Amino acid sequence: MLGLGYGVEMSSLPDRVDVVIIGAGTAGAAAAYQLARRGMSALCLDRRPLDGAGAHWVNSVAENLFEAADIPLPQGDEIVGGNRPFYLFAGWGPRRIELDSYGAPELDMRKLVARLQGLAAGVGATLVGGVRVDAVDDQHVHTAAGSVRSRWVVDASGLAGLRLLEPPKVSARDLCSASQSTFRLADEVAARAFWAQHDASFGDNLCFAGVAGGYSILNVHVHGDEVGILTGTIPGEGNPSGTALLRSFADRHEWIGEEIHTGSRAIPVRRPFDRLTDGRVIAIGDAASQVFPAHGSGIGAGMIAARKLADALADGRGAHAFAADWMRTEGGKFAAYDVFRRFTQRMGEAELGTLLRTGLMDQITAKAAKLQVAPDFPPEVLPAKLRGLVQARGLGARVVGTIAKMELAKALYRRYPEDPAKLPAWSRAAGLLFGDAPDVTGPMPRRSRVSPQRAPGERPAMHT
Ligand SMILES: Cc1cc2nc3c(=O)[nH]c(=O)nc-3n(C[C@H](O)[C@H](O)[C@H](O)COP(=O)(O)OP(=O)(O)OC[C@H]3O[C@@H](n4cnc5c(N)ncnc54)[C@H](O)[C@@H]3O)c2cc1C
Numbered sequence: 278m279l280g281l282g283y284g285v286e287m288s289s290l291p292d293r294v295d296v297v298i299i300g301a302g303t304a305g306a307a308a309a310y311q312l313a314r315r316g317m318s319a320l321c322l323d324r325r326p327l328d329g330a331g332a333h334w335v336n337s338v339a340e341n342l343f344e345a346a347d348i349p350l351p352q353g354d355e356i357v358g359g360n361r362p363f364y365l366f367a368g369w370g371p372r373r374i375e376l377d378s379y380g381a382p383e384l385d386m387r388k389l390v391a392r393l394q395g396l397a398a399g400v401g402a403t404l405v406g407g408v409r410v411d412a413v414d415d416q417h418v419h420t421a422a423g424s425v426r427s428r429w430v431v432d433a434s435g436l437a438g439l440r441l442l443e444p445p446k447v448s449a450r451d452l453c454s455a456s457q458s459t460f461r462l463a464d465e466v467a468a469r470a471f472w473a474q475h476d477a478s479f480g481d482n483l484c485f486a487g488v489a490g491g492y493s494i495l496n497v498h499v500h501g502d503e504v505g506i507l508t509g510t511i512p513g514e515g516n517p518s519g520t521a522l523l524r525s526f527a528d529r530h531e532w533i534g535e536e537i538h539t540g541s542r543a544i545p546v547r548r549p550f551d552r553l554t555d556g557r558v559i560a561i562g563d564a565a566s567q568v569f570p571a572h573g574s575g576i577g578a579g580m581i582a583a584r585k586l587a588d589a590l591a592d593g594r595g596a597h598a599f600a601a602d603w604m605r606t607e608g609g610k611f612a613a614y615d616v617f618r619r620f621t622q623r624m625g626e627a628e629l630g631t632l633l634r635t636g637l638m639d640q641i642t643a644k645a646a647k648l649q650v651a652p653d654f655p656p657e658v659l660p661a662k663l664r665g666l667v668q669a670r671g672l673g674a675r676v677v678g679t680i681a682k683m684e685l686a687k688a689l690y691r692r693y694p695e696d697p698a699k700l701p702a703w704s705r706a707a708g709l710l711f712g713d714a715p716d717v718t719g720p721m722p723r724r725s726r727v728s729p730q731r732a733p734g735e736r737p738a739m740h741t
Contacts (some may be wrong), residue, residue, distance in 0.1 A: 290422055291403065294318040296429040296590070297418040299410045299441075302331020303386070304562025304579030305433030306393035306404070307348060311587035312431075313402035320425060321402055322418075324409035327394055332386035332576065334457035334540035335505050339381035339648045342577025346584050348393070351384050355392065357459075358383020358500050363482040365633075365643055368626035370475055370485070372633045374640055379647045383482075383498070383505060389576070410434070413441055413558065429590060432560040433579070436545050442560050444550040445716050449513025450622070451547035453492070453573040456519035456539070460504045460527065463534030468499060471532065487626040490516030492546075492618065494572070495526055504533050509544075509573055511622060544573040548615040548686075549608050551704040551716035553600035554697075559586060567603075570611060570618040571646045578649075581607060601695045609690030610651060613683035615711070620679040631672055635665035685710060 296312050298305045301323035309321035323330040335357055343350050363376040394404055412419040417426050432441045462468060472479045480499035488495055493510040506526065508519040517525075520541050527533045545566040553565050561567060562579030569578060582603055589599035621629070632638040645652035654662065666673035689710060694703050700717050708715035 290322075290405065290408070290420070290425050291318075291320060293426040294320045294403075295427065296320070296431060297322065297410075297425055297427040298431040298433055299413075299418070299439060300330070300433035300435060300562070300564070301327055301390070301394060301404055301406065302433065302435060302562065302579075303390055303393060303576050304564075304567075304583060305431070306331070306390060306397050307346065307580040307583035308431050308433055308561060308586060309397035309402035309404060310393060310400060311347070311583045312590065313397055314400040315587050315591035317587075317591060319397070319402040320427070321394075321397065321404040322408045322410055322420065323404075323406050325406060327404055327406035328387070328391065330394075330406060331390040332540070333390075334386055334538075335383050335459060335507070336386050336389075336457075336574070336576055337381045337383050337647075338389070338574070338576045339379075341380060341648050341650070342581065346577065346580035348396070348580055351382065351389060351392075355384055355388040356382045357385050357503075358482070358498055358505060361481045361498060362478065363484065363643075363647070364475065364477055366475070366483065366485045367630035367633050368485065368487050372630050374633060374638065374643045376640060376644055376647070379644050381647050383500070386576075393580075410439060413439070415557075428557060429596065430558045431586065432558060432564045433562045433583075434564050436543060436563040436566075438564050440564070441558050442550070442552050442555055442565075443721065444552070444560070444564075444566065445714070447545045447547060447566070448713075450511060451545060452511070452513055453509045453544045453546045454512050454519040454541070455507070455509045455544050455573055456523045456541035457505070457507045458523055458527070458539040459537045460506070461534035461537060462499060462502045462504050462532065464532040467530075467532035468504070471530065487624070487629045489522045490514055491624045492622040493522065495522055497526075503537065506533075514622065544568055544575065546570045546573050546615070546618055548612040548707070548711065549604070551707055552700060552721075553603065554596040555721045557596065559596045559599060561586060567607075567611070569649045570615040571649075574649065578607065578611070597695070597697050600697075601693050604690055604693035608693060609687040610649070612686035612690050612707075613651070614646070614649075616679060616683045616686055619711075620675065628672055631669050632676075635669045635673070636661055637665045637669060637673070637676055682710070 295317040296319050298308050298321040301321050309319045312319045365374045408420050408422050417424040469479045482498045484496040486494050489510045496507040508523040510516045510519050550566045561582040563575050567578040568575035585603050586599045642652045704715040704717035
């Protein structure tokens with residue numbers, strides 16, 4: 278037997294399919310679903326068992342992103358945090374922003390990944406776990422279990438995956454160290470006192486920002502008899518890791534009991550990689566740095582990319598049409614929020630407090646960030662915003678500069694080239710805007726289709 282397929286024992290991989298998807302996490306499983314439901318033969322492979330693929334912690338994913346990705350909304354025990362009110366604090370408080378409802382429940386990712394895999398299998402995709410893809414050449418995808426010929430290859434193998442499109446190395450300053458744990462609630466009375474101390478109803482989502490350097494957060498909520506804690510930090514700025522922040526908080530509060538499960542990983546929070554496709558290879562999800570930079574959220578972005586990719590391939594528009602569509606419609610928003618992320622990353626707790634005190638950050642901006650959309654300020658709030666800019670003095674001037682740069686980023690991404698030959702010039706402009714080296718300097722070298730895990734030309738060991 279080869280490994281565990283979705284609900285079936287697989288004895289061998291198919292010889293030929295329309296598309297091989299590498300990775301059965303949220304992006305890969307969503308791509309398998311969207312491609313198969315449009316009539317393409319899809320094979321989705323994961324090096325881990327299918328029930329261990331992708332994210333396996335609790336994530337908040339906004340409902341509007343499911344709608345945009347054309348994935349049914351989560352229901353039942355997939356939802357572990359409901360839609361509790363959310364409080365964003367500057368440091369450990371007391372200054373804060375309060376959101377009563379915002380349409381972004383906390384989800385058990387293992388259940389979402391399983392649901393997406395089930396949806397894919399239900400429309401005819403083949404999913405196989407325990408099979409690592411070692412190399413990709415012009416026609417085949419090679420694994421130790423055999424080689425498969427395919428028209429298209431989707432790299433949904435995550436940040437630490439195959440890197441088939443040779444993306445640039447992500448700078449340590451653009452890597453968020455995220456950690457999530459669920460604990461038993463050990464002492465409800467003491468926990469209630471903690472929430473009362475922060476003037477919030479017991480169990481609501483409390484999000485403490487800037488507690489371990491710029492961009493850091495610690496988010497805690499209670500669901501039933503469980504405590505969920507999520508942390509994110511930028512160790513590349515000299516700050517502690519997300520795991521260290523989570524552990525020190527859990528150690529300081531005796532109402533947090535035994536740990537039930539935990540997960541941690543680095544998330545790229547820079548703008549999406551400039552190159553999303555090369556010939557028949559397409560990257561989506563964390564493999565393409567399609568992560569909402571303001572809070573390191575990649576689930577919705579990867580699922581939306583899966584839908585757009587399936588539309589482009591099924592309509593015969595091709596891979597680059599997908600790249601241009603995603604970058605023009607989604608990429609500019611991600612790039613703009615990356616500008617904002619870089620701004621807040623250099624900010625201390627006191628400056629964050631000033632943004633809240635002057636109303637420059639408010640319910641409108643907090644809700645927009647949650648839903649991963651641009652904030653929409655009604656005209657009546659604009660005078661107060663202008664007053665806030667003046668009151669914030671030097672910080673206000675930096676806010677104005679940041680907003681101008683965000684608008685430039687959106688304009689640049691609306692001009693993402695439809696002709697791949699123009700990508701190096703566009704990438705140079707993106708590099709200039711962000712003060713980075715351009716991601717793309719010329720055409721992909723041919724060897725790039727072979728993963729670094731195998732020397733070029735070397736044949737994979739065949740399964741017997
Ligand atoms: C603690 C934490 C909290 C987070 N919170 C949120 C949140 O609240 N909201 C949100 O939207 N996002 C959140 N994120 C980010 C989110 O989890 C990721 O953006 C998302 O999981 C990326 O999905 P993906 O499918 O692109 O990649 P992955 O989840 O990394 O999946 C890639 C898959 O590819 C497989 N693979 C790799 N290499 C190979 C190979 N050679 N052959 C075969 N298979 C391979 C891997 O085994 C893996 O299963 C969080 C991340 C962390 C760590």
